[in-house]
Each structure stands twice: as structure tokens, then as C-alpha cells.
Amino acid sequence: MDGHRMNGRSERTGxxxxxxxxxxxxxxxxxxxEPSPEFVARVRARVAEGPEPGQWWMSWVLAAGAVAVxxxxxxxxxxREPVSFVREPVQTARVxxxxxxxxxxxxxxxxxxxxxxTPGRKSGVVAAATERRIDIDLPEVVIADNEVKTxxxxxxxxxxxxxxxxxxxxxxxxTRLEIKELPPVEPLExxxxxxxxxxxxxxxxx
Amino acid sequence: xxxxxxxxxxxxxxADEDLAREFEARLVESSTLAFRVAFSVxxxxxxxxxxxxxxxxxxxxxxxxxxxxxxxxxxxxxxxWRMALDRHRANKRRLAREGVEAGLHTRLASTTTGDAVxxxxxxxxxxxxxxxxxxxxxxxxxxxxxxxxxxxEVAALLDVPDGTVKSRLFLARKQLRxxxxxxxxx
Numbered sequence: 001m002d003g004h005r006m007n008g009r010s011e012r013t014g015x016x017x018x019x020x021x022x023x024x025x026x027x028x029x030x031x032x033x034e035p036s037p038e039f040v041a042r043v044r045a046r047v048a049e050g051p052e053p054g055q056w057w058m059s060w061v062l063a064a065g066a067v068a069v070x071x072x073x074x075x076x077x078x079x080r081e082p083v084s085f086v087r088e089p090v091q092t093a094r095v096x097x098x099x100x101x102x103x104x105x106x107x108x109x110x111x112x113x114x115x116x117x118t119p120g121r122k123s124g125v126v127a128a129a130t131e132r133r134i135d136i137d138l139p140e141v142v143i144a145d146n147e148v149k150t151x152x153x154x155x156x157x158x159x160x161x162x163x164x165x166x167x168x169x170x171x172x173x174x175t176r177l178e179i180k181e182l183p184p185v186e187p188l189e190x191x192x193x194x195x196x197x198x199x200x201x202x203x204x205x206x
Numbered sequence: 207x208x209x210x211x212x213x214x215x216x217x218x219x220x221a222d223e224d225l226a227r228e229f230e231a232r233l234v235e236s237s238t239l240a241f242r243v244a245f246s247v248x249x250x251x252x253x254x255x256x257x258x259x260x261x262x263x264x265x266x267x268x269x270x271x272x273x274x275x276x277x278x279x280x281x282x283x284x285x286x287w288r289m290a291l292d293r294h295r296a297n298k299r300r301l302a303r304e305g306v307e308a309g310l311h312t313r314l315a316s317t318t319t320g321d322a323v324x325x326x327x328x329x330x331x332x333x334x335x336x337x338x339x340x341x342x343x344x345x346x347x348x349x350x351x352x353x354x355x356x357x358x359e360v361a362a363l364l365d366v367p368d369g370t371v372k373s374r375l376f377l378a379r380k381q382l383r384x385x386x387x388x389x390x391x392x
Contacts, residue, residue: 020328020379023379023382023383024351026328026329027347027351028351028352028354029351030329030332030333030351031242031244031245031246031348031352032337033242033245033251033254034241034255035237035238035251035255036255037247037260038238039237039241039259040233040234042255042259043233043237043258043262044257046259046260046263047233047266050267051267052261085212087358101246118295146383169335
């Protein structure tokens with residue numbers, strides 16, 4: 001560049017008789033290739049095709065914005081996740097199709113008992129069931145048969161407006177509650193614990 | 207209001223013009239350097255010019271950070287070297303796929319005179335010897351062989367201390383001499 005050669009070069013001569021100066025000259029001649037005359041013009045054309053300098057930060061801004069949006073979306077997602085609405089048969093629709101044999105809640109949890117209905121009714125149940133399904137993640141409740149029957153009878157009587165079950169009247173504020181006397185409780189006696197093994201001799205041990 | 211806008215627009219145009227003018231100056235003074243760096247790796251003019259063009263295009267995109275002359279040249283040299291190495295590897299892979307022997311060394315013009323044949327053989331040997339150097343030593347010896355760079359200039363281009371360049375240059379020359387002597391005895 002400035003004309004003077006490598007100032008770190010020694011006049012060392014190797015086994016082939018090539019000293020550093022000769023070696024440098026050889027390398028320089030190897031690397032002395034010149035680009036074609038159109039090279040600079042082609043570089044100008046290539047540069048003109050590209051974006052203007054200084055716009056590099058725009059891509060960074062866009063990338064940062066995209067990352068921020070993704071982060072916000074990821075943070076917001078879990079809050080909606082527990083409430084999953086999967087459609088499930090609506091009890092009222094089911095009751096109309098199967099009524100009054102099985103109450104809606106029980107029917108949803110004991111599918112085997114809802115099968116005695118006729119095929120036509122069953123298809124009606126399925127059609128109604130597929131219309132609106134809400135899957136609320138609740139634990140399975142096991143209900144005894146007699147309770148199911150009682151509840152079904154209750155629902156049926158309510159639907160037919162003939163609910164005549166005796167309902168205890170609400171307590172009157174004026175009337176004093178009658179408190180029955182509880183039977184006396186005998187005192188509990190606990191016998192002292194006897195260490196039988198300690199009292200027995202070794203020979204008597206079974 | 208309009209005057210202010212016009213003045214502002216004028217300043218922007220002037221700033222862009224300044225930038226373009228500076229880049230033009232860098233391009234003119236560094237084009238041969240970038241080409242030779244690429245050529246030292248690729249040994250093919252078309253590929254070397256293509257890589258150097260690409261490096262200049264990248265440099266232009268980041269030119270606001272590279273306006274300082276020395277910084278620009280150092281960045282350009284290192285970028286061109288990296289891109290040339292990438293291209294060289296890609297060429298080798300492509301040739302291997304095509305079943306062609308990966309001979310990417312310079313094929314000098316075929317001549318029939320004895321001296322020219324000897325010169326060509328010698329050049330081939332020297333390229334082979336340079337190729338077998340470790341990359342750090344090769345980069346230093348190539349930069350030192352381009353445009354007569356001295357130690358200080360090579361150190362500035364590589365962003366390393368002068369002493370590092372000196373020791374690498376010493377090692378590179380030593381290994382080159384050994385390899386050339388080994389080739390001569392074969």
C-alpha cells in the first residue's frame with residue numbers, strides 16, 4: 001500500500017533456497033489478479049438494487065414487535081385454558097326427549113339407564129345432544145338407584161304440577177322451639193391396659 | 207412551516223448524498239482489495255467478483271456504522287474472507303455431488319514453452335502450500351501479499367495486535383518453506 005514491504009520479514013533462507021523476500025514476491029504475484037473493468041460498475045448496480053443504508057434497524061424493530069406480540073399471546077393463553085367449553089347435551093333438551101323417566105343430570109351420568117327408550121327416542125336424544133354440548137370438568141357423581149327413582153318421580157310430579165309432598169312449615173318466630181330432654185349417658189369406664197406378655201414367664205409363651 | 211420542511215428535506219437529501227459519496231470513495235479504493243481477498247480463496251475470477259459484490263452490498267446496508275475508513279476496510283476484508291470460504295465450501299460440495307474432482311486451483315493459461323510450464327507448476331505448488339496452512343496463518347500471509355500491506359496494516363485489517371501478526375507471519379513463512387521443500391523433493 002505505502003510501498004514498503006513487511007518490516008517483520010527476515011532474510012531467512014529455507015532448504016529450497018527460497019528466502020522470505022522471494023517467497024513474498026511469489027505470493028504477491030499470485031495475488032496480483034485484477035478485477036474486470038466492469039467490476040465496480042456491477043457493484044454499483046448491485047448496491048442500487050438493495051435497501052437504503054440505515055434501514056437495517058427497521059427489521060429489528062419489526063422483529064422485536066413480533067416477539068412482543070408472541071410473548072403477550074403466550075402469557076394470556078393460560079388464563080383462558082382452564083375454561084374449556086366443549087359442547088355437551090343440554091339437560092332441558094334431553095328431558096324433553098326422554099321425559100319423564102330419567103332426570104337430566106342423572107341421564108348425563110348414567111348413560112346405561114337412559115337406553116331403555118325406543119330407537120326413535122334415542123335418535124332424538126342424540127340429535128338434541130349434539131346440538132349443544134357443554135363439557136364442564138366436574139368429578140363423576142355416583143347416585144344410588146333409589147335416589148334416582150325418587151328424584152325422577154319428583155321431577156315428573158313437578159312437570160305435571162301435582163307436587164303434593166309434605167313440606168314442613170317454616171318455624172314461627174313467636175313460637176318457641178320445644179327442646180326434648182336427652183336421655184342420660186352413663187359414664188364411660190375404661191379398664192387399665194395390662195401388659196400380659198410381661199407378666200407371663202418365658203416358658204408359658206406360646 | 208413550508209420553509210422548515212423544505213430545509214429538513216434538503217438536509218436529508220444532503221445527508222444521503224454525503225453517504226453515497228463516501229461509499230463511492232470506499233468502493234473505489236477497496237474494490238481491488240475485496241476482489242483479491244476473495245480470489246485468494248476461490249482462485250476463480252467470476253466467483254471472486256461475485257463474492258466481492260455481495261460483500262459490498264452488505265457493507266452498504268450497514269454503511270452508517272462503517273463510515274470510518276479503517277473500520278470499513280477491516281469489516282469488508284473479514285466479511286469477504288468469510289463469504290469466500292463459504293462459497294469455496296459450497297463449490298466443493300457441489301463438485302463432489304456432481305462427481306467432479308474438486309480441483310479449484312487456478313488453471314493458468316496453457317502454454318507450451320518450458321519456462322511457462324515451470325512457472326505454472328511453481329504457482330500450483332505455492333497455492334497448494336498456502337491451502338494447507340491453518341486458516342489464521344493463511345489469512346495473514348494472504349493479506350500481507352495483497353498490495354504490499356505491512357504488519358501494522360494487516361493488524362488493523364484483522365483487528366489484532368502487531369505482535370500477533372508478526373508471529374503468525376513468521377510461522378506461515380516457515381511452514382510454507384517446509385511444504386515447498388517437501389514438494390520439491392517429491
